Amino acid sequence: MExxxxxxxxxxxxxxxLLAGGLEGKTVKVNGAVHTIRDMGEVAFxxxxxxxxxxxxxxxxxxxxxxxxxxxxxxxIEVEGTVKAEERAPGGFEIRLDSIKVLxxxxxxxxxxxxxxxxxxxxxxxxxxxxxxxxxxxxxxKFRIQEGVVRGFRDFLYSQGFTxxxxxxxxxxxxxxxxxxxxxxxxxxxxxxxxxxxxxKQMMVxxxxxxxxxxxxxxxxxxxxxxxxNEYTSLDFEMGYIDGFEDxxxxxxxxxxxxIALLQKDYARELKILNVTLPKADSIPVVRFDEAKxxxxxxxxxxxRNPYDLEPEEEALxxxxxxxxxxxxxxxxxxxxxxxxxxxxxxxxxDPTYTLSFDLLYxxxxxxxxxxxxxxxxxxxxxLEKRGMxxxxxxxxxxxxxxxxxxxxxxxxxxxRLTMKLIxxxxxxxxxxxxxxxxxxxx
Amino acid sequence: MExxxxxxxxxxxxxxxLLAGGLEGKTVKVNGAVHTIRDMGEVAFxxxxxxxxxxxxxxxxxxxxxxxxxxxxxxxIEVEGTVKAEERAPGGFEIRLDSIKVLxxxxxxxxxxxxxxxxxxxxxxxxxxxxxxxxxxxxxxKFRIQEGVVRGFRDFLYSQGFTxxxxxxxxxxxxxxxxxxxxxxxxxxxxxxxxxxxxxKQMMVxxxxxxxxxxxxxxxxxxxxxxxxNEYTSLDFEMGYIDGFEDxxxxxxxxxxxxIALLQKDYARELKILNVTLPKADSIPVVRFDEAKxxxxxxxxxxxRNPYDLEPEEEALxxxxxxxxxxxxxxxxxxxxxxxxxxxxxxxxxDPTYTLSFDLLYxxxxxxxxxxxxxxxxxxxxxLEKRGMxxxxxxxxxxxxxxxxxxxxxxxxxxxRLTMKLIxxxxxxxxxxxxxxxxxxxx
Numbered sequence: 001m002e003x004x005x006x007x008x009x010x011x012x013x014x015x016x017x018l019l020a021g022g023l024e025g026k027t028v029k030v031n032g033a034v035h036t037i038r039d040m041g042e043v044a045f046x047x048x049x050x051x052x053x054x055x056x057x058x059x060x061x062x063x064x065x066x067x068x069x070x071x072x073x074x075x076x077i078e079v080e081g082t083v084k085a086e087e088r089a090p091g092g093f094e095i096r097l098d099s100i101k102v103l104x105x106x107x108x109x110x111x112x113x114x115x116x117x118x119x120x121x122x123x124x125x126x127x128x129x130x131x132x133x134x135x136x137x138x139x140x141x142k143f144r145i146q147e148g149v150v151r152g153f154r155d156f157l158y159s160q161g162f163t164x165x166x167x168x169x170x171x172x173x174x175x176x177x178x179x180x181x182x183x184x185x186x187x188x189x190x191x192x193x194x195x196x197x198x199x200x201k202q203m204m205v206x207x208x209x210x211x212x213x214x215x216x217x218x219x220x221x222x223x224x225x226x227x228x229x230n231e232y233t234s235l236d237f238e239m240g241y242i243d244g245f246e247d248x249x250x251x252x253x254x255x256x257x258x259x260i261a262l263l264q265k266d267y268a269r270e271l272k273i274l275n276v277t278l279p280k281a282d283s284i285p286v287v288r289f290d291e292a293k294x295x296x297x298x299x300x301x302x303x304x305r306n307p308y309d310l311e312p313e314e315e316a317l318x319x320x321x322x323x324x325x326x327x328x329x330x331x332x333x334x335x336x337x338x339x340x341x342x343x344x345x346x347x348x349x350x351d352p353t354y355t356l357s358f359d360l361l362y363x364x365x366x367x368x369x370x371x372x373x374x375x376x377x378x379x380x381x382x383x384l385e386k387r388g389m390x391x392x393x394x395x396x397x398x399x400x401x402x403x404x405x406x407x408x409x410x411x412x413x414x415x416x417r418l419t420m421k422l423i424x425x426x427x428x429x430x431x432x433x434x435x436x437x438x439x440x441x442x443x
Numbered sequence: 444m445e446x447x448x449x450x451x452x453x454x455x456x457x458x459x460x461l462l463a464g465g466l467e468g469k470t471v472k473v474n475g476a477v478h479t480i481r482d483m484g485e486v487a488f489x490x491x492x493x494x495x496x497x498x499x500x501x502x503x504x505x506x507x508x509x510x511x512x513x514x515x516x517x518x519x520i521e522v523e524g525t526v527k528a529e530e531r532a533p534g535g536f537e538i539r540l541d542s543i544k545v546l547x548x549x550x551x552x553x554x555x556x557x558x559x560x561x562x563x564x565x566x567x568x569x570x571x572x573x574x575x576x577x578x579x580x581x582x583x584x585k586f587r588i589q590e591g592v593v594r595g596f597r598d599f600l601y602s603q604g605f606t607x608x609x610x611x612x613x614x615x616x617x618x619x620x621x622x623x624x625x626x627x628x629x630x631x632x633x634x635x636x637x638x639x640x641x642x643x644k645q646m647m648v649x650x651x652x653x654x655x656x657x658x659x660x661x662x663x664x665x666x667x668x669x670x671x672x673n674e675y676t677s678l679d680f681e682m683g684y685i686d687g688f689e690d691x692x693x694x695x696x697x698x699x700x701x702x703i704a705l706l707q708k709d710y711a712r713e714l715k716i717l718n719v720t721l722p723k724a725d726s727i728p729v730v731r732f733d734e735a736k737x738x739x740x741x742x743x744x745x746x747x748r749n750p751y752d753l754e755p756e757e758e759a760l761x762x763x764x765x766x767x768x769x770x771x772x773x774x775x776x777x778x779x780x781x782x783x784x785x786x787x788x789x790x791x792x793x794d795p796t797y798t799l800s801f802d803l804l805y806x807x808x809x810x811x812x813x814x815x816x817x818x819x820x821x822x823x824x825x826x827l828e829k830r831g832m833x834x835x836x837x838x839x840x841x842x843x844x845x846x847x848x849x850x851x852x853x854x855x856x857x858x859x860r861l862t863m864k865l866i867x868x869x870x871x872x873x874x875x876x877x878x879x880x881x882x883x884x885x886x
Contacts, residue, residue: 074847106847131646203574396886404517404549443839
């Protein structure tokens with residue numbers, strides 16, 4: 001009987017091992033995709049694309065046992081060669097090739113050029129050839145940064161006593177009302193895709209006190225802007241036993257600080273590739289919604305048109321204001337008007353026109369909506385009634401309040417938007433692997 | 444201007460802090476949900492449910508500044524009291540109460556009893572009152588274990604150079620053909636919910652070499668069994684530059700070992716609550732599909748009815764066989780018949796009736812399907828043709844092979860099934876927060 005006892009050690013080396021040193025003059029095996037071939041006559045530079053970066057290999061006529069004519073870009077190969085220090089190569093070394101073994105070959109030339117430093121295509125062409133475009137070193141680096149964001153979110157929340165949950169995406173009703181829902185047939189019953197895990201995460205506060213989820217949400221919104229997607233990854237948390245909604249903002253600030261430190265530590269390579277300077281989150285200003293409107297109206301001589309809503313331009317100006325006045329990349333805008341928040345938002349007891357809620361703006365773009373929720377059953381039922389809403393279909397949600405819930409609140413962060421701002425892009429499709437928007441359902 | 448600088452330190456203590464010691468005789472503040480009240484006359488035991496467990500508080504008439512009559516089970520409270528060693532209390536200590544502050548009160552008595560050690564309801568009643576039933580200590584412990592499984596999956600794969608990806612769940616076509624798909628309307632275009640991230644993760648192997656995703660998948664299967672769900676969480680990975688499909692099994696074995704160690708280290712409390720003995724994964728036997736069938740047929744005198752498929756009873760017997768013969772909890776069954784695997788499965792060059800694929804059985808239940816995939820464009824097109832399948836709608840998927848892909852393979856693990864087996868349950872609904880099956884679309 002054969003047995004498997006754990007991960008197979010490979011003979012082929014990764015770049016981090018090669019960079020670790022001690023291999024100068026040694027013969028090594030590596031594999032990778034042929035990113036480019038630069039034929040200089042007697043020698044050729046064969047650059048391999050590996051998961052940790054690019055690796056320069058040197059083909060020498062008469063020495064490398066292989067006919068260069070038979071090597072194609074986009075092939076995957078395994079090579080054997082000698083490690084040699086070389087200042088001009090990425091990482092300061094190269095591999096002088098002894099032999100090349102072809103693992104796979106392409107059947108046609110690439111429809112787009114991916115081996116230049118910057119992908120020289122329109123966003124449209126990029127997305128139409130997405131799986132190929134992402135082979136570009138800068139393109140793929142964006143999604144390594146995105147990994148760091150999610151990883152930071154989870155690891156920070158684990159450390160703060162949160163439990164990770166997985167809630168269903170198909171449901172009979174949705175968390176925040178009937179608009180903007182994708183509808184489907186569920187074994188001959190009408191169903192919807194959840195636009196938020198809101199109801200579920202609140203219900204789970206009664207079980208685990210603190211919970212989070214990182215999962216897709218679905219919004220059938222007909223917006224076609226640079227910052228909207230119809231499917232995106234939402235980083236959600238909800239926490240009980242709060243003293244006020246300030247606890248939620250404090251937890252988010254802690255996450256941002258942790259995430260920024262993690263990116264600096266574990267994703268320095270990608271930050272460098274993208275030439276990213278990370279924002280500061282050590283101290284985030286907090287301003288009331290109405291005050292923020294007043295401040296930008298005064299400073300930028302802009303009339304307040306709607307006192308109950310923030311227009312995107314106003315958000316941008318708030319971002320500008322706090323950058324100019326406080327050198328702040330982030331700003332918490334608090335106390336949004338009650339009528340603009342969902343029924344479960346906790347109204348401010350001092351003035352129920354406003355809620356104990358907030359948005360987090362990152363350089364003038366909303367990346368988080370959060371706040372304290374109503375935890376008292378009677379208060380919740382009154383609010384529903386005041387809004388003329390039906391309890392029907394929400395019995396399970398309402399039951400947790402009927403049977404005791406701690407004061408609590410939470411937030412949702414759009415992963416793609418946060419990644420976009422972090423790396424300085426201006427279209428959320430740039431930081432979505434395979435975006436879904438009004439016109440795009442493939443690839 | 445106000446600023447937020449990071450997580451708020453709380454005056455209230457968590458159980459781990461109380462267990463850390465040094466607080467005997469000290470006055471402390473804690474909060475929690477009133478799990479039970481046992482009124483003994485002059486004293487009453489008020490057991491608080493907190494995220495880290497139960498905490499015994501002692502109410503003393505005349506000493507605790509509060510009227511016990513006003514305290515209800517399922518309220519959430521904040522208390523102040525003195526820490527006192529007490530052998531018979533959970534954790535070996537209790538809090539003698541000075542004062543009680545009520546944070547919230549229930550509006551009605553609980554419809555099910557959750558404070559007993561075991562939830563004494565049918566699964567049906569449990570699921571109908573899911574958000575309340577999960578407040579039971581054993582019920583919620585199952586999902587802490589589940590967290591450990593996912594966490595172990597991710598952390599292990601990060602350490603092995605994998606990149607985490609987020610792929611769309613709404614698509615124009617699905618990875619593995621047209622059956623069993625939920626269909627929806629996407630802005631007047633027909634769309635489906637993905638039954639697997641298969642195509643996307645393969646495409647991303649061309650970008651990151653190694654990728655994984657932990658996300659929901661959707662299967663409109665009309666099975667109504669103890670082991671099927673219509674929405675579940677799939678732990679998927681895919682890796683390039685493999686020497687054979689054994690590399691995939693080796694990586695999974697590494698994950699299982701890492702995850703088991705993580706559970707022992709960080710989830711010991713929950714393992715104890717559920718009285719779980721973890722399986723052994725240090726050495727997992729590997730057996731060919733046809734040999735496995737033969738072995739159980741011989742040992743258990745069972746006729747082979749279909750040489751190309753494993754019946755659930757046969758899987759159970761294979762599990763029994765390897766437990767009896769090798770004391771193995773897991774067994775890899777390899778070389779499944781080609782006609783039972785999807786078109787992208789790599790056929791065995793030695794005998795194309797079989798594939799270079801495997802299932803992992805855990806005590807006789809399939810928890811993983813995986814294998815090597817075809818990476819050569821021409822081979823893939825030939826296979827499609829042989830099966831009479833159309834390339835239409837798969838252009839994007841096929842294009843990555845046309846433009847060069849390394850030898851690769853991967854697998855998918857059903858999170859709820861794996862959790863179910865780990866804790867010794869026999870219905871996958873027990874280890875799903877909010878199951879979706881033929882009859883259940885709520886809560």
